[in-house]
Amino acid sequence: MREQYRTTELSAADLAPEPIAQFTRWFKETAENPAIHEPNAMIVSTAGADGRPSSRTVLLKHYDRAGFVFFTNYDSRKGADLAANPYASLLFPWHPLARQVIVTGRAERVGREETVAYFRTRPHGSQLGAWASPQSSVIASRAELLARYEELAARYPEDAQVPVPPEWGGIRVVPEAVEFWQGHENRLHDRLRYVREAGPGSAEGADGETWRVERLAP
Incomplete structure (x- = not known):
């Protein structure tokens, strides 16, 4: 199966001076498109110390010029991978717009205060779920998971922190x-990549960082 994409050309002249501003442009358009469910869904790919890759879908919760933030159990597979090999790739697959954004970079843990502040915004059930699930671990059954959740729900009712x-x-x-x-069309896609650098001839963002834009063959 193959689809012919008929879209507007993307040129270097169309791009914002730095990638976060460009991501904001595209993310806004994506969020306004009713055909796209959960525009903040992204595929996170990691590799462990043995070099074996793994991927999963998570939700982007925050982004700015410092980077792209998601939350997880640090003992999960991706957490263990990143502890051994702190590099990740993020893929935003916005197929109805025939668009993708691919981010590659170094992964680091956010500060505990930032984690606590976000955790407080999660629905009560999701907070309990973070405790109930030993993410990526082998469990005997779903019944075991639900029993653990019910135990936590009794310990921490809706009005409890x-x-x-x-x-x-x-x-x-x-x-x-x-x-x-x-x-x-005809697989002649536009692929424009910002690469972080410091040197003459590169585009400079508002934070003083510099980025080189290069076109990749599709």
């Missing part, structure tokens, strides 16, 4: 390269 699990927190991917992919 749920503490943040010590092994749970945020990951920030600090971008080293950000690619904007726009699909076109």
Whole structure:
């Protein structure tokens, strides 16, 4: 199966001076498109010390010039991968717009205060779920998981403050390269990539960082 993409050309002249501003442009358009469910859904790819890759879908919870933030159990597979090999790739697959954004960079844990502040905004059930699930671990059954959840629900009713699990927190991917992919007919897609650098002739963002824009063959 193959689809012919018919979209507008993306040129270097169309891009914002730095990738976060460009991501904001595209993210706004994506969020306004009713055909796209959960525009903040992204595929996170990691590799462990043995070099074996793994991928999963998570939700982007915050982004700014410092990077792209998601939250997870640090004892999960992705948490263990990043502890051994602190680099990740993020893919935003916005297929109805024939667009993708690919972020690659170094992953680091966010501060505990930032984790606690975000945890407090989660629905009560999601807070309990963070405690109930030993993410990526083998469990005997779903019944075991539900029993653990019910035990926690009895301990922390709706009006109780749920503490943040010590092994749970945020990951920030600090971008080293950000690619904007726009699909076109005959597989002649536009692929424009910002690469972080410091040197003459590069585009400078408002924070003083410099980025080189390069076009990739599709």
